[in-house]
Amino acid sequence: MNICVVGLQWGDEGKGKVVDILAEDSEIVVRYGGGSNAGHTVVIGDERFALHLLPSGSIRPGVTCVIGNAVVVDPDVLIGEIDGLAERGISLDGRLFISENAHVVLDYHKREDQLREESLGKQKLGTTIRGIGPCYADKVGRSYAVRMGDFRDPGRLGEKLGHIIDYKNKLFGALYGAEPIGVGALAEKCARYADRLVPFTTDTTELLHEAIGAGRSVLFEGAQGSLLDLDHGTFPYVTSSNSSSLGLPAGCGVPARMVEKYLGVAKAYTTRVGAGPFPCEQDNEIGQYIRDKGNEYGTTTGRPRRCGWFDGVAVAYGVKIGSIDALALMHLDTLTGLKELNLCHAYEIDGKSTTFFPANIDRLALARPVYETLPGWDEEISEVTSFDELPTAARDYVRRIEAVVGSPIEMIGVGPKRSQTIVRT
Numbered sequence: 001m002n003i004c005v006v007g008l009q010w011g012d013e014g015k016g017k018v019v020d021i022l023a024e025d026s027e028i029v030v031r032y033g034g035g036s037n038a039g040h041t042v043v044i045g046d047e048r049f050a051l052h053l054l055p056s057g058s059i060r061p062g063v064t065c066v067i068g069n070a071v072v073v074d075p076d077v078l079i080g081e082i083d084g085l086a087e088r089g090i091s092l093d094g095r096l097f098i099s100e101n102a103h104v105v106l107d108y109h110k111r112e113d114q115l116r117e118e119s120l121g122k123q124k125l126g127t128t129i130r131g132i133g134p135c136y137a138d139k140v141g142r143s144y145a146v147r148m149g150d151f152r153d154p155g156r157l158g159e160k161l162g163h164i165i166d167y168k169n170k171l172f173g174a175l176y177g178a179e180p181i182g183v184g185a186l187a188e189k190c191a192r193y194a195d196r197l198v199p200f201t202t203d204t205t206e207l208l209h210e211a212i213g214a215g216r217s218v219l220f221e222g223a224q225g226s227l228l229d230l231d232h233g234t235f236p237y238v239t240s241s242n243s244s245s246l247g248l249p250a251g252c253g254v255p256a257r258m259v260e261k262y263l264g265v266a267k268a269y270t271t272r273v274g275a276g277p278f279p280c281e282q283d284n285e286i287g288q289y290i291r292d293k294g295n296e297y298g299t300t301t302g303r304p305r306r307c308g309w310f311d312g313v314a315v316a317y318g319v320k321i322g323s324i325d326a327l328a329l330m331h332l333d334t335l336t337g338l339k340e341l342n343l344c345h346a347y348e349i350d351g352k353s354t355t356f357f358p359a360n361i362d363r364l365a366l367a368r369p370v371y372e373t374l375p376g377w378d379e380e381i382s383e384v385t386s387f388d389e390l391p392t393a394a395r396d397y398v399r400r401i402e403a404v405v406g407s408p409i410e411m412i413g414v415g416p417k418r419s420q421t422i423v424r425t
Helices: 015-025 075-087 107-123 132-141 148-152 154-176 184-200 204-213 245-252 285-293 312-322 392-405
Strands: 003-007 028-031 040-044 047-051 064-067 096-099 218-221 261-267 270-272 306-308 326-330 340-349 352-354 368-375 409-413 421-423
Touching: 003 015, 003 245, 003 312, 015 040, 015 218, 015 261, 015 326, 015 409, 028 204, 064 204, 075 184, 096 184, 096 204, 107 132, 107 154, 107 184, 148 154, 148 184, 154 184, 204 218, 204 245, 245 312, 261 312, 285 306, 312 340, 312 392, 326 392, 340 392, 368 392, 392 409
Parallel strands: 003 218, 003 261, 028 064, 028 218, 064 096, 261 326, 326 409
Antiparallel strands: 040 047, 270 306, 340 352, 340 368, 409 421
């Protein structure tokens, strides 16, 4: 079976753990979008793996790993991850394949990201300053883009870099008064990147179609979350790619109909990083309790995440646009100890009630959550292995979420480890 795993909130839902679990029964794991601004954490025993570009299934020996064409690749990050896994006894030789059409994040992208954010002042978007947005902008602009396949011809790439750096220096100087950057050091870096990464580079679209045609099982891994989707999220406070399941076909060249199951991942509460409307935010002791107990600090940046109650309107939207068949509800254990839990099942906007999420931020900023209150629980659940063993209040909470979002919950996370997962079928 081919499965797609995608986040249904503003990212950080726990997709890495879900992908790692499902990868046990998959032959190929594909990352189809985003860049190193994604942070997927996998915990195996006492070992913790933080991945940013490699598919989460890379921790599983024998699983083929694919980085699709819509991923923007930061060579420094990717090489660091490959070497980091090798130091821990996990080799990717012969099982990592990078699309030759994937675009490359280079130093000038990060410089541009920083200059742009600084110039925006209070209006800044809150990017990770990793060059992701500028790289995607160059991709769309076409004239100043570098793709993984370009590393195969160093001479031609050198000419291209000279053209790009000349343009970027004019841009940086005119807009920001920034000092010019040189091309020599970057060309040397790219030569090193080529030595390391060209052996992994191939036509991954052909690879995937051959694999699916041969009946091999493929697991597609989304990055960020559906509410950060460039076209269907809370623009402009979004990422620079289609981070919902809608990005899968363009992201790796596999039609959506070739995927038999779409699994959405959501937390038992809501978080987001950076600016933008957040109707269910709790900027108070409840939010801090969730942040501390759930360790809600960014895998990539370490930034504290904004925390709030579960937003059923937002998750139901992710279910609808993503054609989600079932949910994985993560971090249920984080809510242990709270006497009462609020669950948002509707918004009130301009005096009218709605259950459909308004991605337009002007309307979203007016939304007032309509809550229902459920009892909490004090019992520790991190060692619970079946749904029936959960406290009654926890079971009722899960069932109510199912009803509000309109999708069954098949997996429940009660801790960060693989073993701390309840499977309902």
